[in-house]
Amino acid sequence: MPLRELLLAAAARAADHRERDGRVFPETGPEAVRAALGSLPDGPSPAEEVVDELVRVVEPALVATTGPRYFGFVIGGALDAATAADVLATGWDQNATNATSSPAAAAVEEVAGTWLKDLLGLPADASAGFTTGGQGANTVCLAAARHHVLAQAGWDVERDGLGGAPRVRVLASADRHVTIDRALRLLGFGTAAIVPVPTDDQGRTDVRALAAELSAVDGPAIVCLQAGDVNTGAFDRFPEAIDAAHAHGAWVHVDGAVGLWAAGSPRTRHLTAGMARADSWSTDGHKWLNVPYDAGYAFCAHPAAHAAAMAYTAAYLTGQDEFRAPSAYTLESSRRARGFATWAALRELGRSGVAELVDRCCALARRFAGRLAAEGVEIGNDVVLNQVLASFGDDERTRRVLAAVQRSGECWMGGTTWHGRQYARISVSNWRTTEADVDRSVAAVLAALRQAR
Template identity: 45%
Template sequence: MNVLETACRRAIAYRLSIGNRKVRPERSYAQMRLDFAEPLPENGSPDEAVIKQLADLGEAGLMQVVHPGFFGWVMGASSPVSVAADWLVSAWGQNAAMHHSSPTAAAVEETAAGWLTEILDLPRESAVGFVSGGTLASFTALAAARGELLRRIGWDCEAFGLFGAPPIHVFVGEDVHTSVLSSLRYLGFGAQRLIRVETDDQGRMRGEDLARSCASVCGQKLIIAQAGQINTGAFDPFLQLAEIAREVGAWLHVDGAFGLWARADPQLRAMTEGVEMADSWVVDGHKWLQVPFDSGYAIVRDAAALQSSMATRASYLPTQDMNDRVPSYLVPELSRRARGLPTWAALKSLGRAGVVRMVRRHCDLARQIAHDLGSVAGIRVMNDVVLNQIILRFGEDSDSVEARKSLATAVIDLLVDEGQIYVGGALWRGEWVMRISVISADITEKDAKAASQAIVSAWARISASLSEDERSTGLSGR
């Protein structure tokens, strides 16, 4: 058992060393491949030596996602309490498939499911499936949607699949998250036959265009909205979309992987108004709730529809009462780690008030960063900072789009290399922008100020390095 203590010691030492590390990995993927490349060992090694080698070699290739200077993608910071619960999950070796295989896992998951619908204020009768993340949560909820929409017109999708089935028209906003497209693909909807709905300058679906598109086709309809656009953090107009969905008898699904947490906060809640009228929702634990990775929730109002699409039965599996909450009847997997436990621990530790404080603080800090940077010559905040996402353009109107892309890339590369913070880039409305996602659990006002200063300093150096010629020729040489 010393091996568990070794792992625990190394994990704690790593977390304590975070402030002294660069945010980016010290060593690249190419270097790490070489470090780990070795033939399959013919003979084993002592357990402690194995873990020591993994930690000694592995730490150099870690992205410091738990660092308060990490602003990349949209990733939570694996809070200590939920990591500790996750350690128990692994050490206990429980399979969360059934009540019989782990009464503890089933019971804790059930409580956590109730807490989730309560804190997000979604219909309490909804079923919650604990899956590996937002992509699988969309897959799971949309499988329920597919089955139910076809069942309503007399087609048993679970029995006969999609071969010869009546069509379902799927509506997505132009700025839908790519993971939704993946889940639709896995479900046989096909990426090319989706109906794209126009969005506004923040990426919000235009209700009028959705209504028009819905009126242009006959048959069953599935509308996919989002709470928290990946770049801008914007929310779709749910009241309007829900009304359209009701009128045309559509299933309304909401991808709220990170943004739906705003609903917990009375000050931010207005942006989510009407979202409760949807039929299914996706939220991640491994984003704003700070649960370690492998944590997403598929929340479906019609629990029976979810069970019909997911339940697994076999003679060797104990019969379970459909009136009880059977964990594996709500997710694609049978065997599964007890994902509910870290979520339970995070919610128990934070409480409703702790979640609200954290989400609000992150949004306040995002506004502060946007405010600090928005007044700097040559930097433009490209979104309305309504949540925790900021996107920045670098360069002047007189520079070409290509030149501005070069500038943004140079600033991002410099910042990443220096390692005080980590930020990424993305294409937004034809413009290459820096993305800043404020989501790290422990980030303070001081960290946010330091991040703004780092960006200003990097921008000053990049812009000073341009010659007059480069500037006037649109930086074409860059």
């Protein structure tokens, strides 16, 4: 089969999957897929047979993460234009290392990064790097922070490493995301560098406790704040927290994997007030922007520190740096051209479309919480964003209800532990979700609750 026919057939299969309104979570597990795929064949196979086999074996085990009733892991759907752009990115197969490997990829990332900064209210002169997601973005930002605070202390970490360097303390919320800890391990700080700062019942950093901990730190410091806790949606109090950190000379990083997008709507922008005075920010495109996996962004108010931490220091492919090199701001060199899908999502939505998406998801989260609460379900958080925590009694009953909902296939939401208790975590992030989807999902939850009782 010619390539054109093969790609058209594959696109039709993908569209069929997206249009199907079936189970949200499959009944077929990974063991069945592994067994059906079998062992490596001895000889070649026609491309169309390969694609047919892949669809036949894999489709029954696919999760409908792009569908309107998937509420797990803060996964957005994938906008139509962004999906098509990602298909083009695969077909074009550009290496987005620099403007020599792909002039188009380099230019589109620069434009998309500029649009993102404008939309999110970040400094226009901040640098931007396109990463695989929040883990990559947090790691990049904390690497830039490591460079900056140690350079201020007279230490060249890129040349001399951490052996013998001044000790850096990282003050982070007790409710921080696990990617912060992992980034600190990867960067050589170790989790022992973390000074956990107490939080309130919604997960907001206690600013007085932060200031007290900072006063006890003797040496370089990094402060990690949150824009949109992944359980409660709560935002740290940026003006006071950033003032306290900067008074100590600390670098401030804002983990905004979910909540940074609140800046895109006039109705929720107040939650991010003061955030732009931080030193670095991270967020995900495959969450609320509804860009296909994978897409994350790292922004830095100190571009020189950003590039010093990420760019090549030895001569390599010299004479090719006339245009901004995307790989100078990310962990990877040979890398997928993620800018195409991000640009397409922003172009499809526009400023007002992003605001409408954020507002609608927040309203649907409130509808979810309100309808459950009306039936006696405990809502464990103030629903200020798109996150809802629901408890169905004791921890064991909550687990049983959650398992029953997941088995039903009507919708899918994950479980979480929040301040020592089990909750169902409902994340409303998909551009396709409607009030009818919420009501249908609430009905499934209440049916599971009646069964558990």
